[in-house]
Amino acid sequence: MKHPVIDILEDLVRIQSVNPHYGDGANGEMELSRYIERFFRRIGLPVRRQPVAEGRDNLIVELRTGHPDSVLLYEAHMDTVSLGSMERPLVPAIRDGRLFGRGACDTKGSLAAMMYAMEQCARYPELLRCDLVLCASVDEEHAFTGLLKFLELDMPISAAVVGEPTELKIVASHKGCVRFAVRTFGKSAHSSVPHEGENAIVSMAKIVQYLQEKMTPELGRLSDALCGPATLSIGTIRGGKQINIVPESCVIEVDRRIVPGENPHRVLADIEEELQGWCAAQGIKCAIEPLLLDWALHTPPGNPLVRRARDAASALGLNSGVFGETYGSNASKLQGIKGIPSIVYGPGSIAQAHSREEWVAVSDVERATEFYMELARTFR
Numbered sequence: 104m105k106h107p108v109i110d111i112l113e114d115l116v117r118i119q120s121v122n123p124h125y126g127d128g129a130n131g132e133m134e135l136s137r138y139i140e141r142f143f144r145r146i147g148l149p150v151r152r153q154p155v156a157e158g159r160d161n162l163i164v165e166l167r168t169g170h171p172d173s174v175l176l177y178e179a180h181m182d183t184v185s186l187g188s189m190e191r192p193l194v195p196a197i198r199d200g201r202l203f204g205r206g207a208c209d210t211k212g213s214l215a216a217m218m219y220a221m222e223q224c225a226r227y228p229e230l231l232r233c234d235l236v237l238c239a240s241v242d243e244e245h246a247f248t249g250l251l252k253f254l255e256l257d258m259p260i261s262a263a264v265v266g267e268p269t270e271l272k273i274v275a276s277h278k279g280c281v282r283f284a285v286r287t288f289g290k291s292a293h294s295s296v297p298h299e300g301e302n303a304i305v306s307m308a309k310i311v312q313y314l315q316e317k318m319t320p321e322l323g324r325l326s327d328a329l330c331g332p333a334t335l336s337i338g339t340i341r342g343g344k345q346i347n348i349v350p351e352s353c354v355i356e357v358d359r360r361i362v363p364g365e366n367p368h369r370v371l372a373d374i375e376e377e378l379q380g381w382c383a384a385q386g387i388k389c390a391i392e393p394l395l396l397d398w399a400l401h402t403p404p405g406n407p408l409v410r411r412a413r414d415a416a417s418a419l420g421l422n423s424g425v426f427g428e429t430y431g432s433n434a435s436k437l438q439g440i441k442g443i444p445s446i447v448y449g450p451g452s453i454a455q456a457h458s459r460e461e462w463v464a465v466s467d468v469e470r471a472t473e474f475y476m477e478l479a480r481t482f483r
Protein backbone atom coordinates (compact mmCIF):
# COMPACT_ATOMS: atom_id res chain seq x y z
CA MET A 104 0.00 0.00 0.00
CA LYS A 105 1.25 3.43 -0.87
CA HIS A 106 2.28 5.66 2.04
CA PRO A 107 0.31 8.94 2.05
CA VAL A 108 3.56 10.95 1.94
CA ILE A 109 4.15 9.54 -1.54
CA ASP A 110 0.79 10.91 -2.69
CA ILE A 111 1.92 14.32 -1.49
CA LEU A 112 5.27 13.96 -3.24
CA GLU A 113 3.57 12.99 -6.51
CA ASP A 114 1.39 16.10 -6.27
CA LEU A 115 4.46 18.28 -5.68
CA VAL A 116 6.29 16.80 -8.67
CA ARG A 117 3.27 17.38 -10.95
CA ILE A 118 3.42 21.10 -10.21
CA GLN A 119 6.17 22.69 -12.25
CA SER A 120 8.18 25.05 -10.03
CA VAL A 121 11.31 25.78 -12.05
CA ASN A 122 13.25 28.75 -10.72
CA PRO A 123 12.60 31.74 -13.05
CA HIS A 124 16.35 32.26 -13.22
CA TYR A 125 16.43 29.24 -15.55
CA GLY A 126 14.58 31.17 -18.22
CA ASP A 127 11.51 30.91 -20.41
CA GLY A 128 8.90 28.38 -19.44
CA ALA A 129 9.85 28.49 -15.77
CA ASN A 130 6.68 28.88 -13.69
CA GLY A 131 8.31 29.77 -10.39
CA GLU A 132 6.96 28.70 -7.02
CA MET A 133 3.48 30.30 -6.87
CA GLU A 134 1.34 27.33 -7.87
CA LEU A 135 3.27 25.02 -5.57
CA SER A 136 2.88 27.45 -2.68
CA ARG A 137 -0.89 27.47 -3.28
CA TYR A 138 -0.96 23.68 -3.03
CA ILE A 139 0.94 23.77 0.27
CA GLU A 140 -1.32 26.55 1.56
CA ARG A 141 -4.46 24.51 0.77
CA PHE A 142 -2.88 21.45 2.38
CA PHE A 143 -2.38 23.18 5.71
CA ARG A 144 -5.54 25.30 5.68
CA ARG A 145 -7.50 22.08 5.26
CA ILE A 146 -6.13 20.84 8.59
CA GLY A 147 -6.62 24.23 10.23
CA LEU A 148 -3.04 25.41 10.64
CA PRO A 149 -2.28 29.11 10.22
CA VAL A 150 -0.40 29.84 7.01
CA ARG A 151 1.15 33.09 6.00
CA ARG A 152 2.69 34.32 2.78
CA GLN A 153 5.81 36.38 2.69
CA PRO A 154 6.32 38.10 -0.66
CA VAL A 155 9.94 37.84 -1.84
CA ALA A 156 9.62 38.96 -5.45
CA GLU A 157 6.81 39.49 -7.97
CA GLY A 158 4.71 36.32 -7.92
CA ARG A 159 7.10 34.56 -5.57
CA ASP A 160 6.17 34.06 -1.92
CA ASN A 161 7.67 32.07 0.92
CA LEU A 162 5.05 30.08 2.74
CA ILE A 163 5.25 29.89 6.53
CA VAL A 164 3.17 27.44 8.55
CA GLU A 165 3.08 27.47 12.34
CA LEU A 166 2.14 24.71 14.73
CA ARG A 167 2.01 26.45 18.11
CA THR A 168 1.91 24.00 20.99
CA GLY A 169 2.56 26.43 23.84
CA HIS A 170 6.36 26.26 23.78
CA PRO A 171 7.41 29.65 22.39
CA ASP A 172 10.86 29.30 23.98
CA SER A 173 11.64 26.19 21.99
CA VAL A 174 10.92 26.61 18.30
CA LEU A 175 12.03 24.05 15.76
CA LEU A 176 12.11 25.18 12.12
CA TYR A 177 11.73 22.83 9.19
CA GLU A 178 12.81 24.47 5.96
CA ALA A 179 12.76 23.23 2.36
CA HIS A 180 12.85 25.10 -0.93
CA MET A 181 10.05 24.90 -3.47
CA ASP A 182 11.99 25.75 -6.63
CA THR A 183 13.75 23.28 -8.90
CA VAL A 184 16.35 23.55 -11.63
CA SER A 185 15.17 23.49 -15.27
CA LEU A 186 13.31 20.49 -16.66
CA GLY A 187 16.29 19.90 -18.92
CA SER A 188 16.23 16.84 -21.09
CA MET A 189 14.44 14.72 -18.52
CA GLU A 190 11.79 12.45 -19.98
CA ARG A 191 8.34 13.34 -18.62
CA PRO A 192 9.76 15.46 -15.78
CA LEU A 193 6.32 16.39 -14.43
CA VAL A 194 4.81 12.91 -14.49
CA PRO A 195 5.84 11.15 -11.30
CA ALA A 196 6.59 7.50 -12.07
CA ILE A 197 7.52 4.83 -9.57
CA ARG A 198 9.82 2.09 -10.86
CA ASP A 199 11.86 -0.34 -8.76
CA GLY A 200 11.12 1.56 -5.57
CA ARG A 201 12.24 4.88 -7.06
CA LEU A 202 10.08 7.88 -7.74
CA PHE A 203 11.24 9.73 -10.87
CA GLY A 204 10.47 13.38 -11.64
CA ARG A 205 12.06 16.82 -11.61
CA GLY A 206 12.52 17.93 -8.03
CA ALA A 207 11.70 14.47 -6.62
CA CYS A 208 15.10 14.41 -4.96
CA ASP A 209 15.99 18.12 -4.79
CA THR A 210 14.04 18.82 -2.73
CA LYS A 211 10.38 17.88 -3.02
CA GLY A 212 11.06 14.55 -1.29
CA SER A 213 12.15 16.45 1.84
CA LEU A 214 9.34 18.97 1.48
CA ALA A 215 6.67 16.26 1.21
CA ALA A 216 8.13 14.44 4.22
CA MET A 217 8.18 17.64 6.29
CA MET A 218 4.59 18.45 5.28
CA TYR A 219 3.38 15.00 6.24
CA ALA A 220 5.33 15.06 9.52
CA MET A 221 3.82 18.43 10.40
CA GLU A 222 0.33 17.21 9.57
CA GLN A 223 0.82 14.22 11.88
CA CYS A 224 2.24 16.40 14.66
CA ALA A 225 -0.77 18.70 14.31
CA ARG A 226 -3.07 15.78 15.16
CA TYR A 227 -1.42 15.29 18.54
CA PRO A 228 0.14 18.65 19.46
CA GLU A 229 0.18 17.63 23.14
CA LEU A 230 2.99 15.18 22.28
CA LEU A 231 5.32 18.02 21.31
CA ARG A 232 7.55 19.94 23.66
CA CYS A 233 8.42 22.51 21.04
CA ASP A 234 6.60 24.79 18.61
CA LEU A 235 7.07 23.71 15.02
CA VAL A 236 7.43 26.10 12.08
CA LEU A 237 7.66 25.12 8.43
CA CYS A 238 9.11 27.49 5.85
CA ALA A 239 8.73 26.51 2.20
CA SER A 240 11.08 28.97 0.56
CA VAL A 241 11.66 30.33 -2.93
CA ASP A 242 14.83 30.76 -4.93
CA GLU A 243 17.27 28.35 -3.32
CA GLU A 244 18.51 27.23 -6.74
CA HIS A 245 19.67 30.71 -7.63
CA ALA A 246 20.42 33.35 -5.01
CA PHE A 247 18.75 32.18 -1.74
CA THR A 248 16.60 35.33 -1.69
CA GLY A 249 13.71 33.39 -0.14
CA LEU A 250 15.62 32.26 2.91
CA LEU A 251 17.33 35.63 3.27
CA LYS A 252 13.92 37.32 3.25
CA PHE A 253 12.65 34.83 5.82
CA LEU A 254 15.55 35.76 8.11
CA GLU A 255 14.41 39.40 7.97
CA LEU A 256 11.30 38.36 9.92
CA ASP A 257 13.56 37.68 12.90
CA MET A 258 11.26 34.96 14.15
CA PRO A 259 12.49 33.38 17.37
CA ILE A 260 13.90 30.01 16.28
CA SER A 261 15.89 27.66 18.49
CA ALA A 262 17.12 25.24 15.84
CA ALA A 263 16.54 24.36 12.20
CA VAL A 264 16.49 21.35 9.92
CA VAL A 265 16.97 22.10 6.24
CA GLY A 266 15.57 19.49 3.88
CA GLU A 267 18.02 18.57 1.13
CA PRO A 268 19.14 15.20 -0.22
CA THR A 269 21.68 13.91 2.31
CA GLU A 270 20.94 10.18 1.91
CA LEU A 271 19.36 10.32 5.38
CA LYS A 272 22.64 11.41 6.93
CA ILE A 273 22.85 14.12 9.57
CA VAL A 274 24.90 16.85 7.93
CA ALA A 275 26.09 19.32 10.55
CA SER A 276 28.74 21.09 8.50
CA HIS A 277 29.31 21.99 4.89
CA LYS A 278 31.33 24.41 2.84
CA GLY A 279 30.27 27.86 1.77
CA CYS A 280 31.50 29.89 -1.17
CA VAL A 281 32.81 33.21 -2.30
CA ARG A 282 32.24 33.87 -5.98
CA PHE A 283 33.78 36.90 -7.56
CA ALA A 284 34.82 38.34 -10.90
CA VAL A 285 38.22 39.80 -11.67
CA ARG A 286 38.46 42.31 -14.49
CA THR A 287 41.68 43.59 -16.02
CA PHE A 288 41.85 46.92 -17.81
CA GLY A 289 44.11 47.55 -20.79
CA LYS A 290 44.24 50.01 -23.63
CA SER A 291 43.00 49.17 -27.09
CA ALA A 292 45.17 49.63 -30.15
CA HIS A 293 45.32 48.21 -33.64
CA SER A 294 46.90 44.79 -33.62
CA SER A 295 49.48 45.93 -36.15
CA VAL A 296 50.92 48.24 -33.45
CA PRO A 297 50.33 46.22 -30.26
CA HIS A 298 53.06 48.12 -28.38
CA GLU A 299 50.78 51.18 -28.47
CA GLY A 300 48.17 49.34 -26.40
CA GLU A 301 48.01 47.36 -23.19
CA ASN A 302 46.75 43.82 -23.55
CA ALA A 303 44.13 42.98 -20.89
CA ILE A 304 44.21 39.28 -21.79
CA VAL A 305 47.94 39.05 -21.23
CA SER A 306 47.49 40.73 -17.84
CA MET A 307 44.73 38.28 -17.01
CA ALA A 308 46.95 35.36 -17.93
CA LYS A 309 49.38 36.48 -15.23
CA ILE A 310 46.54 36.74 -12.71
CA VAL A 311 45.29 33.26 -13.61
CA GLN A 312 48.77 31.92 -13.06
CA TYR A 313 49.03 33.70 -9.72
CA LEU A 314 45.68 32.32 -8.55
CA GLN A 315 46.55 28.83 -9.66
CA GLU A 316 50.17 28.59 -8.60
CA LYS A 317 50.35 30.91 -5.60
CA MET A 318 46.92 31.17 -4.00
CA THR A 319 45.52 27.69 -4.63
CA PRO A 320 48.31 25.62 -3.04
CA GLU A 321 48.00 27.64 0.17
CA LEU A 322 44.35 26.65 0.51
CA GLY A 323 45.37 23.09 1.35
CA ARG A 324 46.28 24.34 4.80
CA LEU A 325 42.67 25.34 5.42
CA SER A 326 41.10 21.96 5.84
CA ASP A 327 38.04 20.89 7.79
CA ALA A 328 37.88 17.42 9.30
CA LEU A 329 34.40 16.73 7.91
CA CYS A 330 34.28 18.90 4.77
CA GLY A 331 37.82 18.68 3.39
CA PRO A 332 40.00 21.56 2.17
CA ALA A 333 39.11 25.02 0.91
CA THR A 334 39.36 25.16 -2.89
CA LEU A 335 39.51 27.63 -5.74
CA SER A 336 38.27 27.17 -9.29
CA ILE A 337 38.36 29.59 -12.20
CA GLY A 338 35.13 28.92 -14.08
CA THR A 339 34.87 31.40 -16.96
CA ILE A 340 37.02 33.78 -18.97
CA ARG A 341 35.93 36.41 -21.48
CA GLY A 342 38.09 38.96 -23.18
CA GLY A 343 38.73 40.82 -26.39
CA LYS A 344 36.40 41.96 -29.18
CA GLN A 345 38.12 40.90 -32.36
CA ILE A 346 41.40 39.55 -33.57
CA ASN A 347 42.84 42.80 -34.91
CA ILE A 348 42.29 44.85 -31.75
CA VAL A 349 44.44 44.74 -28.64
CA PRO A 350 41.87 43.89 -25.93
CA GLU A 351 41.08 46.55 -23.37
CA SER A 352 39.18 44.25 -21.03
CA CYS A 353 39.18 40.68 -19.78
CA VAL A 354 37.07 39.07 -17.04
CA ILE A 355 37.29 35.81 -15.15
CA GLU A 356 34.82 34.36 -12.67
CA VAL A 357 36.25 32.54 -9.68
CA ASP A 358 34.58 30.16 -7.23
CA ARG A 359 36.38 29.90 -3.90
CA ARG A 360 34.88 27.30 -1.55
CA ILE A 361 35.25 28.20 2.09
CA VAL A 362 35.37 25.86 5.06
CA PRO A 363 33.69 26.17 8.48
CA GLY A 364 35.34 28.93 10.45
CA GLU A 365 35.95 31.18 7.46
CA ASN A 366 33.86 34.34 7.10
CA PRO A 367 32.94 34.90 3.43
CA HIS A 368 33.17 38.70 3.68
CA ARG A 369 36.57 38.43 5.28
CA VAL A 370 37.76 35.92 2.68
CA LEU A 371 36.72 38.24 -0.16
CA ALA A 372 38.40 41.24 1.49
CA ASP A 373 41.62 39.26 1.97
CA ILE A 374 41.65 38.04 -1.63
CA GLU A 375 41.05 41.57 -2.86
CA GLU A 376 43.85 42.97 -0.76
CA GLU A 377 46.34 40.29 -1.79
CA LEU A 378 45.47 40.41 -5.48
CA GLN A 379 45.39 44.20 -5.69
CA GLY A 380 48.76 44.38 -3.93
CA TRP A 381 50.29 41.87 -6.30
CA CYS A 382 48.75 43.51 -9.39
CA ALA A 383 49.98 46.95 -8.34
CA ALA A 384 53.52 45.56 -8.09
CA GLN A 385 53.14 44.08 -11.58
CA GLY A 386 51.68 47.27 -13.04
CA ILE A 387 48.35 45.53 -13.76
CA LYS A 388 45.09 47.44 -13.35
CA CYS A 389 42.33 45.21 -12.06
CA ALA A 390 38.99 45.33 -10.26
CA ILE A 391 37.28 42.69 -8.14
CA GLU A 392 33.52 42.39 -8.04
CA PRO A 393 31.67 40.11 -5.61
CA LEU A 394 29.13 37.77 -7.23
CA LEU A 395 27.86 35.54 -4.42
CA LEU A 396 28.87 35.13 -0.82
CA ASP A 397 27.66 32.14 1.12
CA TRP A 398 28.49 31.00 4.62
CA ALA A 399 29.82 27.59 5.55
CA LEU A 400 27.81 25.55 8.02
CA HIS A 401 29.25 24.36 11.28
CA THR A 402 26.98 23.15 14.03
CA PRO A 403 29.13 21.58 16.75
CA PRO A 404 28.53 17.86 17.43
CA GLY A 405 27.69 18.65 21.05
CA ASN A 406 24.87 21.02 20.14
CA PRO A 407 21.48 19.87 21.52
CA LEU A 408 19.98 19.80 18.00
CA VAL A 409 22.68 17.42 16.78
CA ARG A 410 22.28 15.25 19.84
CA ARG A 411 18.51 15.07 19.47
CA ALA A 412 18.86 14.34 15.77
CA ARG A 413 21.28 11.50 16.50
CA ASP A 414 18.94 10.11 19.14
CA ALA A 415 16.01 10.29 16.73
CA ALA A 416 18.00 8.50 14.01
CA SER A 417 19.15 5.83 16.49
CA ALA A 418 15.64 5.25 17.76
CA LEU A 419 14.52 4.59 14.18
CA GLY A 420 17.48 2.40 13.30
CA LEU A 421 18.84 5.04 10.88
CA ASN A 422 22.40 6.27 10.42
CA SER A 423 23.19 8.36 13.51
CA GLY A 424 26.66 9.54 12.45
CA VAL A 425 27.48 13.20 11.87
CA PHE A 426 28.69 14.19 8.43
CA GLY A 427 30.16 17.08 6.43
CA GLU A 428 29.54 17.96 2.79
CA THR A 429 31.22 20.00 0.10
CA TYR A 430 28.05 21.59 -1.31
CA GLY A 431 26.04 24.40 0.29
CA SER A 432 22.49 24.77 1.55
CA ASN A 433 20.18 27.24 3.25
CA ALA A 434 21.34 25.89 6.63
CA SER A 435 24.50 27.96 6.53
CA LYS A 436 22.54 31.21 6.22
CA LEU A 437 20.42 30.30 9.25
CA GLN A 438 23.54 29.57 11.22
CA GLY A 439 25.97 32.11 9.75
CA ILE A 440 23.66 35.12 9.75
CA LYS A 441 21.36 34.44 12.70
CA GLY A 442 23.37 31.97 14.77
CA ILE A 443 20.59 29.37 14.62
CA PRO A 444 22.00 25.84 15.10
CA SER A 445 21.10 23.97 11.92
CA ILE A 446 21.51 20.62 10.27
CA VAL A 447 20.69 19.36 6.79
CA TYR A 448 18.71 16.16 6.49
CA GLY A 449 16.64 14.57 3.77
CA PRO A 450 15.98 11.64 1.46
CA GLY A 451 17.80 11.13 -1.82
CA SER A 452 21.36 11.71 -2.94
CA ILE A 453 22.94 14.87 -4.28
CA ALA A 454 24.16 12.69 -7.17
CA GLN A 455 20.56 12.49 -8.41
CA ALA A 456 19.82 16.17 -7.87
CA HIS A 457 19.89 18.37 -10.99
CA SER A 458 20.44 15.28 -13.11
CA ARG A 459 18.77 14.00 -16.26
CA GLU A 460 17.42 11.04 -14.30
CA GLU A 461 16.26 12.64 -11.08
CA TRP A 462 14.74 10.21 -8.60
CA VAL A 463 14.36 9.49 -4.93
CA ALA A 464 13.90 6.14 -3.21
CA VAL A 465 10.33 5.83 -1.97
CA SER A 466 11.47 4.11 1.23
CA ASP A 467 13.89 6.99 1.96
CA VAL A 468 11.06 9.51 1.78
CA GLU A 469 9.01 7.39 4.19
CA ARG A 470 11.91 7.09 6.60
CA ALA A 471 12.63 10.83 6.41
CA THR A 472 9.02 11.37 7.45
CA GLU A 473 9.59 9.21 10.52
CA PHE A 474 12.78 11.09 11.33
CA TYR A 475 11.12 14.51 11.10
CA MET A 476 8.24 13.30 13.29
CA GLU A 477 10.54 11.71 15.87
CA LEU A 478 12.74 14.80 16.07
CA ALA A 479 9.72 17.10 16.43
CA ARG A 480 8.42 14.94 19.27
CA THR A 481 11.72 14.81 21.14
CA PHE A 482 13.10 18.31 20.56
CA ARG A 483 12.72 20.70 23.44
Ligand SMILES: [Zn+2]
Binds near residue numbers: 268
Ligand atom coordinates in the same frame (compact mmCIF):
# COMPACT_ATOMS: atom_id res chain seq x y z
ZN1 LIG B 1 18.14 21.73 -3.12
